Amino acid sequence: MPDRQGLPVLPVGAGWWLAVGGAILLAFFFRLGAWPLFDLDEGAFAQATQEMIASGNYLATWLDGQPRYDKPIFSYWMQALSVHLFGPQEFAFRLPSAIAASIWVVAVFAFARGRIGTSGAAAAALLIALATGSMVIGRAATADAWLNLWLALTFLEIARWQEAPRRSVLLRAYLWMALGFLTKGPVAVVVPLLASLAFFASEGRWREWLRAAFELRGWAVFLAVALPWYLLILAQEGPDFFYGFFVEHNLQRFLETREGHGGSLFYYLLVLPFVLSPFAGWMIATLGRWRQRPRGLERLAWIWFGVVFVLFSLSSTQLPHYILYGITPLLLVLAMHRDRLRSPWLAFLPAFLMFALMLALPWVLALAAGHVDRAYELELAERALTILDSRYLLSILAFTLAAFAVIWVRQLRIWQRLIAIAVLQALALTTTLIPALAAIQQVPVRDAAEIARNLEPNVVAYSINMPSFSVYRGMATERRMPVPGEVVVTRSHVVADIAAAYPDCELDILYHQGGIVLLQVLREGEYCDGE
Known part of the structure; x- marks a missing residue:
């Protein structure tokens, strides 16, 4: 009609x-x-x-x-x-x-x-x-x-x-x-x-x-x-x-x-x-x-x-x-x-706690970085602080302010306003938070895999359990210590263990970002063997 x-x-x-x-x-x-x-x-x-x-x-x-x-x-x-x-x-x-x-x-x-x-x-x-x-x-x-x-x-x-x-x-x-x-x-x-x-x-x-x-x-x-x-x-x-x-x-x-x-x-x-x-x-x-x-x-x-x-x-x-x-x-x-649902405080305060946590995430990670000592966690935290920059904060802040404005739309019932705030939270998650988390943790794994995809030497994974590497590489990746001549994906703090296992070999770093390392164990003459 x-x-x-x-x-x-x-x-x-x-x-x-x-x-x-x-x-x-x-x-x-x-x-x-x-x-x-x-x-x-x-x-x-x-x-x-x-x-x-x-x-x-x-x-x-x-x-x-x-x-x-x-x-x-x-x-x-x-x-x-x-x-x-x-x-x-x-x-x-x-x-x-x-x-x-x-x-x-x-x-x-x-x-x-x-x-x-x-x-x-x-x-x-x-x-x-x-x-x-x-x-x-x-x-x-x-x-x-x-x-x-x-x-x-x-x-x-x-x-x-x-x-x-x-x-x-x-x-x-x-x-x-x-x-x-x-x-x-x-x-x-x-x-x-x-x-x-x-x-x-x-x-x-x-x-x-x-x-x-x-x-x-x-x-x-x-x-x-x-x-x-x-x-x-x-x-x-x-x-x-x-x-x-x-x-x-x-x-x-x-x-x-x-x-x-x-x-x-x-x-x-x-x-x-x-x-x-x-x-x-x-x-x-x-x-x-x-x-x-x-x-x-x-x-x-x-x-x-x-x-x-x-x-x-x-x-x-x-x-x-x-x-x-x-x-x-x-x-x-x-x-x-x-x-x-009649209390605005009860309805909206828990909702805004999630926005507050998203805004506080860079500071939480900075604080956590001071309590870790392994190279992988330190490099991951450093990468996080780079990605969770002012653009991230401005985006989350914009969604937070929009959600705050929804509270004052008196024509809607409290539960309807909370649904509208949920829509804004969903947008914040899909446009800002989840992409940032993926960029911190997963983009280095994907980039290393794409390099490994085009390499002729055999590629293995050692002391790391991230199967997405195999997905982006396009084939199964055996998990074990590499042997001379092979390429290995690992975490940055494990490189020292590989070097100690092959003291007469050179380690050629092919990729190193966010605590993810792709390297090849190179032979030096005919004497590059494990201890």
């Missing part, structure tokens, strides 16, 4: 769809390939995908010539498809995650419209899209966006089931769990089973849960989807895969601290505000709802989040993105009670 001036006016629902679509484009696709792959995870997934394509073996994953049993196959298949379509570039490696995150947001919006209204559904979708944790995994060339999609879809099916049990809903839940099992393993089954058990038990609906949990047709769907690849990979790789994946990377990861990722019972209390940024105040305002003993969908949402929070707080290995397995129901509850 036209307005009084004759201009077309979109229906309210269409306006919210446009807002959600714009948030998806900003959060997951804007400048998706604008910076190098981050190590360790993005580099490892991308290189394993490249080695899969090079070998033609689409069952198993290898990283720099060694078996990689960390994750199942689904996300590698999606990356391989994207690389086949667009070539081996950052955009192609990250595109599957962006697609998964987009489906995640749209699915929540579609589910919530009939339950909390169009504006509430849009609030939930915008919260998911613009929360910092969601943005990070939705842009990362890893398996996490896919796993969160399958967990979110499973949660939505369980929510539908508790409203009106239907076999089609239940079978879809088993399908999503199967795809999650193909993406990241047992966590895709453990979280839904524990959360649904706790919910139905809390409402005295044991029989419904037992009927759903032991639905033979559901398990038939699960096995039909998930089992074939596991049987094939076990047949190809043998017991090494079973131990490497199920025991080492799942059971032991829960029982023991792996790869230095330890924490404490309070770890996720500290992490959650950053993962939810800039919506931590909104969460605090909503926490009081739990004391009112909600029922139905809201109770299920709280319990699902609580199970994830407790389960991974008890885990010996803790990473920030684990808490995202419970973020869909949590943000749905926040959207349900968006008008409980």
Whole structure:
């Protein structure tokens, strides 16, 4: 319908769809390939995908010539498809995650419209899209966006089931769990089973849960989807895969601290505000709802989040993105009670803490540089202080001032102003902070790899674990001490160790930036040997 001036006016629902679509484009696709792959995870997934394509073996994953049993196959298949379509570039490696995150947001919006209204559904979708944790995994060339999609879809099916049990809903839940099992393993089954058990038990609906949990047709769907690849990979790789994946990377990861990722019972209390940024105040305002003993969908949402929070707080290995397995129901509850956010201080102060941290980053790094003594960390800090210059500060300051101006737009409700501030934070992250971090850590690795790509001598990696070097070099890189005549990529403080191993050899530095060194061990006559 036209307005009084004759201009077309979109229906309210269409306006919210446009807002959600714009948030998806900003959060997951804007400048998706604008910076190098981050190590360790993005580099490892991308290189394993490249080695899969090079070998033609689409069952198993290898990283720099060694078996990689960390994750199942689904996300590698999606990356391989994207690389086949667009070539081996950052955009192609990250595109599957962006697609998964987009489906995640749209699915929540579609589910919530009939339950909390169009504006509430849009609030939930915008919260998911613009929360910092969601943005990070939705842009990362890893398996996490896919796993969160399958967990979110499973949660939505369980929510539908508790409203009106239907076999089609239940079978879809088993399908999503199967795809999650193909993406990241047992966590895709453990979280839904524990959360649904706790919910139905809390409402005295044991029989419904037992009927759903032991639905033979559901398990038939699960096995039909998930089992074939596991049987094939076990047949190809043998017991090494079973131990490497199920025991080492799942059971032991829960029982023991792996790869230095330890924490404490309070770890996720500290992490959650950053993962939810800039919506931590909104969460605090909503926490009081739990004391009112909600029922139905809201109770299920709280319990699902609580199970994830407790389960991974008890885990010996803790990473920030684990808490995202419970973020869909949590943000749905926040959207349900968006008008409980009445305190401007509570809403906006946590949001501006993130801007303050971005502004303080150069000084924080300068302070940290005074407490490190290894050459690599010192050179990395020096590079950071060069890149985080006045242009960086002016850019972040401009976004901060724009966010401050949003506070005074009284025509918008507090939660709507906070969404607008989240848009500005997303722009600050994608145009300024993330590119700066990539320039500090990853550009030297990429530049060294591009030099190594054109070298005739064999290239190895020593005392460094940055798989993106292999991605940009275009081939696997063996990890070991170099022998005379070879080129090695390493960190600057390790050069002395290589020199000590070959006292009669000359080390020719081919590249040295940001603590990353590419050098060749040159022979001097026929007597250049290790000690």
